[in-house]
Amino acid sequence: MSVWSGRFEGRTAVVTGGASGLGLQTAKRIVAEGGQVVLWDLDPAKLAAAKAEVGASGVIALDVSDQAAVQAAAEESAQLLDGRIDILVASAGITGATGPVHEYPIDSWQRVIDINLNGVFYCCRAIVPYMIANSYGRIVNVASVAGKEGNPNASAYSASKAGVIGLTKSLGKELATKGIIANAVTPATFESPILDQLPKSQVDYMRGKIPMGRLGEVYETAAMVCFMASEECSFTTASTFDTSGGRTTF
Structure with a gap:
């Protein structure tokens, strides 16, 4: 893992889904870079x-689909971070059930949308005012190549990430005129604990789509x-960045 010394010196961040996978690795890098x-x-x-692994300034246990809990967590986080939140990485997410639309469980659909889409909205809504107050912010919302292409038998996940x-x-x-950059990252499937939620056949399908x-x-x-999430990303906003191994074509 390459580390850019001091790239985040003086910056503060909230990372959702921060206890494992992409959220954890991102948080480790932000702390390692100041x-x-x-x-x-x-x-x-x-x-x-x-x-302990990250050296985080604090941790908050919550369900991002709970709007009131998200609002309270934003306020607590700002207190832990010297009154500022410069960066939001919205990484919390679930895959949901696997199956065709006409058989898809209603409860799984609702839960996936609640966490993957509503949760991102709640986090942005709660944290953006802190960024506006300081005329600076970087927002990275974790979407997926599934949100661009749609994966069969993963309708809720695909729809939530398109959202x-x-x-x-x-x-x-x-x-765009407030000093705040907001973009989405759209990965193809990568090695992560979230894959434990999927049958091997679904993982094999997604691997097979990657050139x-x-x-x-x-x-x-x-x-x-x-x-x-860094100051280097200064003229690209309202956009998507792919890490797809060649899968994504638009």
Whole structure:
């Protein structure tokens, strides 16, 4: 893992889904490059371990689909981060059930949309005012190549990630003159604990769609996220950055 010394010096960040996978790796890099991070995640036990591993300024256990909890967590995070939140990495997400639309479980559909789309909206809504107050911000919403192409038997996940892309494009345009950059990252499948939620047949299908012939590694997408979260990303907003091994064509 390459580290850019001091790239996040003096910057503060909230990373959702920060106890594992992409969120954890991104948080580790931000701290290693000089920043302060508060981790949000659903799992208190994993958060305790992640705090020590990352060197986080704080951890908050919450469900991002709970709007009131998100609002309270934003306020607590700002207190932990010297009154500022410069960076939001919205990485919390689930895959949901696997199956065709006409058989898809209603409860799984609702849960996926609640976490993957509504949760991102709630996080952006709660944290953007802190960025506006300081005329600076970087927002990275984790979407997916599935949000561009649609994966069969993953309708809820694909729809939720398409929604994240649309939300991010709207948000980036709203904030374009306020010193705040908002983009989405759209990875193809990469090695992550979230794959444990999927049957092997679904993972094999997604691997087969990648021209490089392999799944991504979490550090590869974390590197892209950290560029998007840094001051270097200064003239691209309301857009998507792909880490897809050649899968994405638009």
